Amino acid sequence: MAEVRANAGREMSLPTLLQRNAERYGDRPAYREKEYGIWQSWTWAETEKEVEALALGLLDLGLKPGDYVAVIGRNRPYLYWSMVAVQAVGGVPVPLYQDAVAEEMAYVLANCGARFVIAGDQEQVDKVLEVQEQLTALEQMIYLDPRGMRKYDHGQLHSFKALQAQGRKAALALADELNARRAALDYASTCVMLYTSGTTGKPKGVVLSNRNVIETARNSAQFDQLSSDDSILSYLPMAWVGDFIFSVAQAYWCGFCTNCPESPETMMTDLREIGPTYFFAPPRVFEGQLTSVMIRMEDAGSLKRRMFHHFLAHAKKVGGRILDGKPVGLLDRLKYVLGNVLVYEPLKDTLGYGRIRVGYTAGEAIGPEIFDFYRSLGINLKQLYGQTEATVFITQQPDGEVRADTVGVPSPNVELKIDETGEIFYRSPGVFVEYFKNPESTMKTKDKDGWVATGDAGFIEAASGHLRIIDRAKDVGKMANGAMFAPKFVENKLKFYPDILEVVLFGNGRDRCVAFINIDLTAVGNWAERNNIAYASYQELAGHPEVLKSIASHVGEVNRSVAEDEMLSGCQVHRFVVLHKELDADDGEMTRTRKVRRAFVEEKYQDILAALYASESRVFARTEVTYEDGRKGEVSATLEILDAEISASVKQLEAAE
Amino acid sequence: MLDQSVEFVTADGRTIGGVVMEMKHITLRFGGVEAIKDISFDIREGEIRAIIGPNGAGKSSMLNVMSGFYVPQEGEVWFHGKKRKPMRPYEVARQGIARTFQNIALFQGMSVLDNVMTGRLNHMSANLFQQAFWKGRAEAEEVENREKVEQIIDFLEIQAIRKTPVARLPYGLKKRVELARALAAEPKLLLLDEPMAGMNVEEKEDMSRFILDVNDEFGTTIALIEHDMGVVMDLSDRVVVMDYGKKIGDGTPDEVRSNQQVIDAYLGVAHD
Numbered sequence: 001m002a003e004v005r006a007n008a009g010r011e012m013s014l015p016t017l018l019q020r021n022a023e024r025y026g027d028r029p030a031y032r033e034k035e036y037g038i039w040q041s042w043t044w045a046e047t048e049k050e051v052e053a054l055a056l057g058l059l060d061l062g063l064k065p066g067d068y069v070a071v072i073g074r075n076r077p078y079l080y081w082s083m084v085a086v087q088a089v090g091g092v093p094v095p096l097y098q099d100a101v102a103e104e105m106a107y108v109l110a111n112c113g114a115r116f117v118i119a120g121d122q123e124q125v126d127k128v129l130e131v132q133e134q135l136t137a138l139e140q141m142i143y144l145d146p147r148g149m150r151k152y153d154h155g156q157l158h159s160f161k162a163l164q165a166q167g168r169k170a171a172l173a174l175a176d177e178l179n180a181r182r183a184a185l186d187y188a189s190t191c192v193m194l195y196t197s198g199t200t201g202k203p204k205g206v207v208l209s210n211r212n213v214i215e216t217a218r219n220s221a222q223f224d225q226l227s228s229d230d231s232i233l234s235y236l237p238m239a240w241v242g243d244f245i246f247s248v249a250q251a252y253w254c255g256f257c258t259n260c261p262e263s264p265e266t267m268m269t270d271l272r273e274i275g276p277t278y279f280f281a282p283p284r285v286f287e288g289q290l291t292s293v294m295i296r297m298e299d300a301g302s303l304k305r306r307m308f309h310h311f312l313a314h315a316k317k318v319g320g321r322i323l324d325g326k327p328v329g330l331l332d333r334l335k336y337v338l339g340n341v342l343v344y345e346p347l348k349d350t351l352g353y354g355r356i357r358v359g360y361t362a363g364e365a366i367g368p369e370i371f372d373f374y375r376s377l378g379i380n381l382k383q384l385y386g387q388t389e390a391t392v393f394i395t396q397q398p399d400g401e402v403r404a405d406t407v408g409v410p411s412p413n414v415e416l417k418i419d420e421t422g423e424i425f426y427r428s429p430g431v432f433v434e435y436f437k438n439p440e441s442t443m444k445t446k447d448k449d450g451w452v453a454t455g456d457a458g459f460i461e462a463a464s465g466h467l468r469i470i471d472r473a474k475d476v477g478k479m480a481n482g483a484m485f486a487p488k489f490v491e492n493k494l495k496f497y498p499d500i501l502e503v504v505l506f507g508n509g510r511d512r513c514v515a516f517i518n519i520d521l522t523a524v525g526n527w528a529e530r531n532n533i534a535y536a537s538y539q540e541l542a543g544h545p546e547v548l549k550s551i552a553s554h555v556g557e558v559n560r561s562v563a564e565d566e567m568l569s570g571c572q573v574h575r576f577v578v579l580h581k582e583l584d585a586d587d588g589e590m591t592r593t594r595k596v597r598r599a600f601v602e603e604k605y606q607d608i609l610a611a612l613y614a615s616e617s618r619v620f621a622r623t624e625v626t627y628e629d630g631r632k633g634e635v636s637a638t639l640e641i642l643d644a645e646i647s648a649s650v651k652q653l654e655a656a657e
Numbered sequence: 658m659l660d661q662s663v664e665f666v667t668a669d670g671r672t673i674g675g676v677v678m679e680m681k682h683i684t685l686r687f688g689g690v691e692a693i694k695d696i697s698f699d700i701r702e703g704e705i706r707a708i709i710g711p712n713g714a715g716k717s718s719m720l721n722v723m724s725g726f727y728v729p730q731e732g733e734v735w736f737h738g739k740k741r742k743p744m745r746p747y748e749v750a751r752q753g754i755a756r757t758f759q760n761i762a763l764f765q766g767m768s769v770l771d772n773v774m775t776g777r778l779n780h781m782s783a784n785l786f787q788q789a790f791w792k793g794r795a796e797a798e799e800v801e802n803r804e805k806v807e808q809i810i811d812f813l814e815i816q817a818i819r820k821t822p823v824a825r826l827p828y829g830l831k832k833r834v835e836l837a838r839a840l841a842a843e844p845k846l847l848l849l850d851e852p853m854a855g856m857n858v859e860e861k862e863d864m865s866r867f868i869l870d871v872n873d874e875f876g877t878t879i880a881l882i883e884h885d886m887g888v889v890m891d892l893s894d895r896v897v898v899m900d901y902g903k904k905i906g907d908g909t910p911d912e913v914r915s916n917q918q919v920i921d922a923y924l925g926v927a928h929d
Contacts, residue, residue: 036807037819147812148870265817 013185013210015051015088017252022048025228025255031077034262034270042077044255050164052178054085057167058116059174061140061158065090065181068112068193072096072105072128073120075234075260078144078160080248082118087191090181091116094193094205095239097592098124099585101630104203106131108195112205112436113137118160121145125157187211193436194241196388197591205436206241206388215429216391217249219412223396224358228255230277233352235260235267240593241388242362246280271352279359283366284594286381288522289351290370291498295526308347311339312376319344319376324400344377353379360384360396363593365469365488367496368404375402383407385467389445389452390414391430395467406466416467422457423473457486475598477508483570485513487598490571493558498523499547500554502583504601506609507571514612515576516605517551518542518583539580539637548640551578556645569649575612576644577619579605580637586626608639617641674702676735677846677878678723683732685718692718693729694902700846705872706880707889710899711922716882717759719899720850723880724756725749751779755844757835759851759882765824769815769834770806772823776841777802809840812874813867829860833867840871847871849881853888861885865892890914898922 010016021030026045033040042050063069069086071093073079083093094112096105098120105127109117115137119125125143132138143149144160158166167174191213195203220226234247247258256278261270268289297308318332328336348354359374359381366383374381384396385407395416397408410416414428427450434442446452457476458469470476471488479485487505494503494517501520507513519542528535528544535541559572583589589601602609604623611619622636678700685693692715700706710716721727722734725744734741736752755776763772780802787793810816813833818826823834832852839847852868853861865888871877883889889896890910898906898913900922906913913919 036804036811037816038807147874148866150873262816263814269817 011214011253012187013087013182013189014084014191014213014248014252015055015182015185017214018044018048018051018084021252021255028228028255029257030251030255031080031258031260032274033077033260034266034273037262039259039273041257047077047081051081051085051088053164053167053171054081054160055088055167055178056171056174057163057165058085058091059089059178059181060166060170061116061163063089063091063116065184067091067116068094068114069116069118070094070096070109070112070114071118071238072124073098073118073144073238074264075236075238075243075247076120076144077258077260079118079120079238080234080258082142082160083192083248084252086116086118087185088182089178090184090189092190092193094195095237095244096195097197097237097239099237100127100592101586101626102127102130106134108203108205109135109138111203112193115139116142118142119144122148125149125152185210187214190433192244194239194244194388197593197595204438204441207433207436208241208391209433212391212430212432213245213249214253215413216393217245217253219429220245220393220396221250221254223398223412224278226250226254226256226278226358230254230256230357231259231274232256232278232280233259233261233267233271233274233276235264235271236280236282237592241392242280242386245392246278268352272350273352275349275352275355277355277357279353279356281359281361282363282594283361283370284364286361286366286370286374287498290373291520291523293347293351298530308343311343312373314339315344315376316372319378320372323375323378323380324402340378348377348379353377356380358382362386362407364595365492366404367492369496371404384411385469387452387454389432390426390428391432393430394424394426394428394454397466401464401466403466406461406464406468408467409465410467416460417451418459421473422459422470422476424454424456424458424467424469425451426454427451479507479513479570480509480511481570484567485571486568487571489565489568490515490558490562490573493561494554494573497554499527499550502596504583504596504598505571505573506602506612510613512574513571514609515555515573516601516608517555517576517578519547519551519578521582538582539635542578542580543637543640548578548642551576552642552644555642556647559644560647563647563649572646572649573644574646575641577608577612577639577641579608580621580639581623581625581635584626586628587624612641676700677702677737678880679735680719680723681733681735683719683722683729683734685715685722685727685729692902693722695732696897696899696902696904697732698897698904698907700878700880701895702878703872703876704878704894705868705892706878707893707896708880708882708899709884709886709889709896711884713901714899715902716884716899717850720756720848720880720882724754724848750842753843753845754848755839755842755846756848757832757839757850757852759854761828761831761835763823763831763835763838766822768820768822769826769837770810770819772834773806773809773837773841774802776838777806779842780805805843806837806841809837812870813837813840829856829863832856832860832864836864836867836871840875840877843875844877847877847879849879851882851884853883853885861888868892 010020021044027043029041030044030047031042069091071079071082086093096108117128140156142158142160142163146159187210189210191208191210193205193207195205232246236243251258259274261267297305314335318328318336321328322336356379359379362384382397382402385394386392393411394414395408396411414426417425431450431452455473456469457471457473458467460467471486475487477485485508490505491503494500499520500517502518504516505513521538524541524547555573555576562572563569585592590596608619608621618638618640620638625633625635676699681697683693683696708716708719722729726746728743781798783793783795783798787795810819815833853864872879896910896913897904898919905922906916906919
C-alpha cells in the first residue's frame with residue numbers, strides 16, 4: 001500500500017516517471033538510434049543519467065522555473081531527453097517543426113518568449129540566428145551536431161555534450177536545487193506547449209498540463225494494453241502532439257523503447273530493422289508503401305507475381321474477418337495459413353510490420369482499399385480521431401470493431417456530444433489548459449463546463465455507436481440551390497486513386513463544383529517510365545494528355561459514386577484542372593501537417609478558378625514558388641481545363657421513373 | 658607574394674599554414690604539344706586551392722602531375738619539403754594524397770559501402786591469408802575501418818544508399834560517393850577533378866557545402882579543378898588561372914577577378 005502511494009506521487013510528471021522507470025526497468029532499453037550504421041542504445045538507467053546531466057547543465061546556465069525552451073530538430077534521443085530535462089528544472093519545452101522556415105520560427109519563438117533554444121544542427125541554428133534580432137527574450141542556444149559551427153561565436157552557443165559535462169561538474173553544488181525543482185512538479189504544472197499548425201491564421205500555443213498528458217497516456221495505454229515490451233519508431237515531427245504522446249508520454253508511462261531512425265531517408269529501412277510492435281502513420285505513409293509494393297511486384301518474376309495476387313485476393317476475402325475474430329470456414333482458414341507462410345509474413349517483414357500489434361492512422365481519411373489491404377494481411381491497423389487540444393485522443397477503434405469509414409468510439413473517459421449544426425464537442429481529462437496568451441481563442445473553443453468544439457462536423461452511428469466525420473464544420477457549406485457542400489467527402493474519394501496526390505474542391509455558394517487536382521509524381525512518374533513517356537518536369541508530366549485522360553476517368557468514376565449519396569449528390573465535379581505545381585507548405589498553400597489552406601488557395605489561384613467557372617478550355621497561370629532555402633521563383637504554364645462526366649443523382653433517377 | 662613560412666588568416670577567419678606542395682617550373686609535353694608551360698605555384702596547409710581555366714587550358718594535366726600520374730619533362734614537384742621522385746600511383750596514395758575523377762571511377766557493381774571501404778586499403782595490414790580466414794588482425798581491422806567509413810557516410814549524408822550498388826545511383830550521388838572514398842583514405846591533400854561537372858544548381862550547392870565542411874572539420878588541404886567560375890570564387894582561398902598551358906593569374910578570388918588578363922582569357926573579350 002505504501003509503495004502504491006509512493007509511486008502515485010512519482011507519477012505526476014515525466015521527470016519523476018523517468019526516475020521510476022530507471023528503478024523498475026533499469027537495464028531495459030529506453031532509446032535506440034541508428035548511427036554510424038549500428039543501433040546505439042540507452043537503457044532507462046543510462047537515460048536517467050543523461051537527462052540528469054543535461055538538467056544540471058541547464059540549471060548551471062541559468063534556466064529558471066517557467067522559462068520556455070524551444071526544441072528544434074529531427075527525432076533524436078538527445079532532443080527527447082532535452083524536453084524531459086527542461087521539465088525537470090521547471091521549464092516548459094516547446095518543440096518546433098524542424099522544416100519551418102525562419103519567419104515561421106520567429107513567430108513561435110517570439111510568441112512563447114523562449115529564453116533557450118535547443119537545436120539539432122547547423123541548419124536549425126542558422127535559422128534562429130537569422131531571426132535573432134526579433135527575439136528579445138532569446139539568451140542561450142544549445143546545439144547537438146557540431147558540424148559546420150566550429151567558427152561560430154560561442155558566447156551564447158553551447159554544444160550539447162559540453163553542457164552535459166558542465167552539468168556533471170556542477171552536480172554537487174546543484175543537485176539539491178534540481179531535486180527541489182523536480183519535486184515541485186505536480187499535475188497542474190505545464191508539461192509541454194505545442195503549437196497547432198492551424199489551417200487559418202497564426203499558430204496557437206496549446207498548453208498541456210501533466211494531468212492532461214499523464215492521464216491520457218495511462219488511459220490510452222490501457223485501451224490497447226501497451227506494456228514495457230512494446231517498441232515504437234519515432235519519425236513524425238516532434239512538434240506534433242501525436243509524437244509527444246506516443247514517443248514520450250506513453251513510452252514513459254509504460255516503459256517501452258523509443259527508436260529513432262538514422263536519417264529521414266532511411267526511415268523505411270530502419271522500420272524494417274526495428275519491427276516495432278506499436279506504430280503510427282498518417283495515411284500517406286501507408287499509401288506510399290502500398291504503391292511501392294505494387295510497383296516492385298510488377299518487376300517480380302511471373303511465379304512470384306501470380307502467387308502474390310492469388311493469395312492477396314484470398315486475404316481480401318477472409319483476412320479482415322479472421323483479424324476481427326469473425327467465423328471463417330476451415331478450408332479458407334487453412335488457405336490463409338498457407339498464404340501467411342508464402343506471402344503475408346514475408347511481405348509484412350519487408351514492410352517492417354512483422355511484429356506489429358497495434359497500428360494507428362489518423363489525420364486524414366484513409367482509402368478503404370488501402371486500409372483493408374493492411375488489415376487483410378493480419379496487421380491490426382485502426383483509426384483514431386484526435387486533436388492537439390484533446391491531447392490526441394477523442395475517439396479510437398477498439399480491437400474487433402474496426403471499419404474504414406468510422407473513427408471509432410469515444411476513448412476512455414471522453415464524453416462526446418454533437419450540436420444541432422452537426423459540430424462535434426468533447427470533454428475529457430486530456431482537454432487542454434488554454435491557448436498561450438490568447439484567452440479570447442480559449443474562450444471561443446472551450447466553454448466553462450470544459451466542452452471543446454472540434455470544428456469538425458459528424459454524427460454518431462446509431463447501430464454501432466461509432467463516430468463518423470463528414471468534414472471540417474467551417475468547410476461544410478451550401479451550394480446555390482441549397483444542397484449540402486462537403487468538399488472533403490469528394491476530395492478523399494479522388495485522393496484514393498494512387499495517381500492523385502491532392503484535390504481542392506470549390507462550390508460553396510455556387511451552382512456547381514469544380515476542382516484543382518495535383519498528380520502524385522511517384523505514381524505518375526513510374527507510369528510514364530513504364531510507358532516510355534519522356535517528360536522534363538513536373539509541369540510537363542502534369543499536363544500530359546494521357547495523364548489528363550486518366551484523371552478525367554477517375555473524376556467520372558467518383559462522380560458516379562458521389563451521385564449515389566443522397567445528401568451530397570450535388571457535389572459532383574463538373575470541371576477540373578490539373579495544377580502545374582504541387583501545393584506546398586513553403587508557399588503557404590498547406591499547413592506543415594499537409595492540410596490544404598482552402599481560402600489561401602482560392603485567393604492565390606483566383607484566375608484559374610474564374611476560368612473554371614467561365615467556359616474557357618485553357619488558362620494561362622503564373623505562380624510564385626518558394627524554394628527550400630527560402631528563395632522565390634516563378635513557374636508559368638497554360639493549363640487545360642477539362643469537363644468531367646456527370647452522373648444522374650439517385651433523386652433525379654427516381655424523379656425520372 | 659606571401660612569405661612561405663608565415664601563416665596567414667583568410668577572409669572568413671581560417672588559418673592557412675605553411676607550404677604542403679610546391680610546383681616549380683613545371684613543363685609537360687605530349688610529343689610536340691606543350692600542355693603545361695613553365696608553371697609554378699604552391700599549396701598551403703588547410704587551404705582550398707582552385708585551378709581554373711577554359712577547356713583545354715591544361716588543368717587536368719596539372720592535376721595529373723600533382724597526383725604523380727604524369728611525370729613532367731621539366732620542373733620539380735616538392736611535397737612536404739622534399740623533392741618528389743617519379744613514383745607509381747599507389748606510392749603517391751601512401752604519401753597521403755587522394756583524388757576523385759572527372760568521369761567517376763567507382764566499382765559500379767559494388768555497394769556504396771564497399772566502394773568507400775576500398776578507400777581504406779592503405780590502412781589495412783592484414784595479409785591475404787589472414788583476410789581469407791578472418792584470423793589475426795583481419796577482424797579488428799575490418800571493424801576499425803568500417804567505423805571510420807561509417808563516420809564518413811554519416812558526414813556526407815549517404816546513409817540511405819549505404820547498401821545500394823553504385824550503378825543504380827544518380828550522377829550527383831556517385832560524385833558524392835567518390836568524395837567519400839577519397840576521404841576514407843584520410844588524405845593530407847585531396848585532389849578533386851571537376852567535382853561539380855554536370856551537376857544542377859542544387860547538387861552544386863550540396864557539393865560546395867560538403868567540400869567546405871570537409872576542409873573545416875577534418876582540416877584537409879584541398880586542391881580542385883573547376884570551370885564553373887561562380888562556384889570557385891565562393892569556395893576557394895586562392896586561385897590559379899591557366900590558359901593555353903600558361904599561368905595567367907594567381908591569388909585570392911578578388912585579386913583574380915580583377916585581373917584584366919584573366920577577364921580577357923577566361924571570361925572572354927567583348928567583340929565590338
